[in-house]
Amino acid sequence: MAAASAIKAIHQTMLRAAQPARFVELSGMLIPWVAALGAAMFVAGLVDGLALSPPDYQQGETVRIMYMHVPAAWMGLFVYALVAGLGGLGLVGGHPLAFAAARAAAPLGAMFTAVCLITGSLWGKPMWGAWWVWDARLTSMLLLLFLYFGHIALSRAFDDPRRGDKAAAVLGLVGCVNLPIVKFSVDWWNTLHQPASVMKLGGPAIDPSMLWPLLLMAAAFKLIFFALWLVRTRTEVVGARLRAAASRSRMEGER
Amino acid sequence: MNFDAPYTIYILAAYGIGFVLLGGASLSAWRDWRRVSGAWARLNGRGGRGS
Numbered sequence: 001m002a003a004a005s006a007i008k009a010i011h012q013t014m015l016r017a018a019q020p021a022r023f024v025e026l027s028g029m030l031i032p033w034v035a036a037l038g039a040a041m042f043v044a045g046l047v048d049g050l051a052l053s054p055p056d057y058q059q060g061e062t063v064r065i066m067y068m069h070v071p072a073a074w075m076g077l078f079v080y081a082l083v084a085g086l087g088g089l090g091l092v093g094g095h096p097l098a099f100a101a102a103r104a105a106a107p108l109g110a111m112f113t114a115v116c117l118i119t120g121s122l123w124g125k126p127m128w129g130a131w132w133v134w135d136a137r138l139t140s141m142l143l144l145l146f147l148y149f150g151h152i153a154l155s156r157a158f159d160d161p162r163r164g165d166k167a168a169a170v171l172g173l174v175g176c177v178n179l180p181i182v183k184f185s186v187d188w189w190n191t192l193h194q195p196a197s198v199m200k201l202g203g204p205a206i207d208p209s210m211l212w213p214l215l216l217m218a219a220a221f222k223l224i225f226f227a228l229w230l231v232r233t234r235t236e237v238v239g240a241r242l243r244a245a246a247s248r249s250r251m252e253g254e255r
Numbered sequence: 256m257n258f259d260a261p262y263t264i265y266i267l268a269a270y271g272i273g274f275v276l277l278g279g280a281s282l283s284a285w286r287d288w289r290r291v292s293g294a295w296a297r298l299n300g301r302g303g304r305g306s
Contacts, residue, residue: 050256050270061260065269072273111280118276119269126262224277231284238291245298 020097020237027230034230038223045216053213063210065123070198071218072115075225076144077179079109083151084176087169097233099165100240102172103155104232108225110148117141128192136185137193140178147175161240 049067056063083102090098120138121131132138155161155168181188186195198204204211256266 046270055257055260060262061257061266062262064256064266068269068273108280111276115273115276118272122265122269122272126265224281228280228284231288235284235288235291238295242291242294242298 020100020241023097024234024237027234031227031230034223035227038220038227041216041220041223045213045220048213048216053209056210059127062123062126065119066210067213067217069116069119069123070214071221072112072119073141074218075221076109076113076116076141077182078222079105079112079225080144080147080172080175081179083109083148084169084172087165087172090165091169091173096240097237099162099169100236101229101233102151102169103165104236105229106148106151106155106168108228108232110145110152112221112225113141113145113148117145133192135191135193136189137182137191140182140185143178144175144182147171147178151175161243 045067049064053064053067055061083105086098086102086105089095090102117138120141124133125131150171151168154171155164158164158167183196185191186193197206198211198214206214257263
């Protein structure tokens with residue numbers, strides 16, 4: 001009984017925080033703190049990854065590309081799941097903030113996926129001897145980038161933004177099928193890409209001297225994303241108010 | 256990091272690309288926010304550029 005009332009209270013608090021006006025106010029307070037923490041972790045991750053962590057016994061110094069490449073890949077997948085979840089929430093609940101948050105997150109997810117693909121290519125050339133191979137992991141990650149592009153294009157393709165949001169939300173949900181393919185592609189197919197070494201059963205198979213900078217950079221990417229996402233969602237919310245005000249004044253002018 | 260090691264240019268390029276894309280996304284988010292918050296403030300007669 002107590003648990004049910006606690007869940008209800010949390011739900012009510014979240015609904016209140018998700019009211020556009022309240023969200024703009026709350027996010028304004030959060031953004032500087034989240035951004036500062038993200039920047040501090042980014043600097044700590046860079047120092048640890050570029051200066052303190054050792055070179056790999058096989059790959060040498062090129063292993064340091066991992067501290068940029070892997071967190072970007074994790075973010076590409078995480079943000080897509082978030083975009084799809086928010087789209088689903090918007091379709092089911094019809095909450096305008098869910099669509100605005102999905103629209104704000106998609107370009108950031110595309111950016112992280114692009115960072116992952118480009119840094120992967122820069123890692124692949126010295127290690128594999130090729131900038132690109134049509135390997136299952138690389139190809140499914142490229143497909144993820146195209147899904148992001150599709151989401152971004154669809155959400156902006158209609159004069160009525162709500163129609164675009166709905167179409168993009170459907171694409172987001174359908175595209176979720178690609179997430180387990182990306183994750184398990186290295187297990188399901190013979191790929192040039194190495195299998196998972198951090199998020200695997202039995203714990204990470206990576207030395208702590210390399211795991212720490214990786215986790216620091218992953219936390220930094222999460223916080224930087226969160227700060228940028230809040231800024232972009234606020235922009236979407238205020239932009240929607242501006243469009244509504246412009247449409248009101250147009251209608252008044254026509255009378 | 257040993258800058259004399261082979262393939263250093265690939266490491267620097269990877270971090271450079273990361274900085275450019277992250278920095279670009281940050282600047283673009285900030286610029287868009289300044290634009291809409293400024294327009295909102297002007298609409299409400301406050302004349303500011305937003306915060």
